[in-house]
Amino acid sequence: MTGRIFETADDLAALQDLLDRSMAAxxxxxxxxxxxxxxxxxxxxxxxxxxxxxxxxxxxTADGRPMVGPVDGIFYRGSFHFGTAPDAVRSxxxxxxxxxxxxxxxxxxxxxxxxxxxxxxDVSSTDSGFRRCLLDVxxxxxAPSGSSSSTRGPCTCASKRPGCSxxxxxxxTPETExxxxxxxxxxxxxxxxxxxxxxxx
Numbered sequence: 001m002t003g004r005i006f007e008t009a010d011d012l013a014a015l016q017d018l019l020d021r022s023m024a025a026x027x028x029x030x031x032x033x034x035x036x037x038x039x040x041x042x043x044x045x046x047x048x049x050x051x052x053x054x055x056x057x058x059x060x061t062a063d064g065r066p067m068v069g070p071v072d073g074i075f076y077r078g079s080f081h082f083g084t085a086p087d088a089v090r091s092x093x094x095x096x097x098x099x100x101x102x103x104x105x106x107x108x109x110x111x112x113x114x115x116x117x118x119x120x121x122d123v124s125s126t127d128s129g130f131r132r133c134l135l136d137v138x139x140x141x142x143a144p145s146g147s148s149s150s151t152r153g154p155c156t157c158a159s160k161r162p163g164c165s166x167x168x169x170x171x172x173t174p175e176t177e178x179x180x181x182x183x184x185x186x187x188x189x190x191x192x193x194x195x196x197x198x199x200x201x
Contacts, residue, residue: 005046006076006133015078015188016042022187034191042078045190049075049104049112052137055082057102059093066101067093073104076133080104080114080183081121091179094118100183109192116185123180130180 007015019042023034040048055073058066069090071082080102084090094100098117105111123131 004050005043006129007042007046007078011078012042012046015046018078018185018188019045019190022189025187026189030189034189038191040190045112046075046078048110053080053104053106055080055102055104057082057090057100059090060097060099061093062096071102073102074130074133074137076130079185081130081180082118082183083180086179094181102183110190111192112188112190114183114185115187116183118181118183121180121182134180 005012019039023031023039026034051074053073053075055071056068057071057073058068061067067089071084071090073080073082075081082102084094098119100118101113101115103111103113121130122128123134125131
């Protein structure tokens, strides 16, 4: 493990229980892919998900159609958090239907999928641990002395930290217009992504 872990001992215990229950309920096909020797424990998973992790997030339309789009994911205290604009279509979906599914898929060798509900997170308090996590991820560690740690606008991070590498992109710090939500997972599975499709012929 090389990343930071924001989870407490109780968080890790709850996350491990969720991972165990999710795999116990998995179908036979998934169990042939995520075999016991390929499973990742809660502490290893938390460390591996340090920083910003791109998610493909699915919300639900009024007529029951899934809509998938990319969001910045922050894994904090055992669940993914993400931000979105209050006037985004995604935000309207979530206000009316909070059910979500999301997958982090950095490559064929690893995937994390969650199913659950999204709930708003208050980041207005300066005592918020998640607020501090956001600023740590998105605000350059190399910012000049005396500069604001909550500057709005395009990221010009010289260190190219995770989440700060896209030119011209506004960084979603707590002072921007973003709404932040936490995924409350009912199921979470992680392990290798299959490198091949089903056998044919």
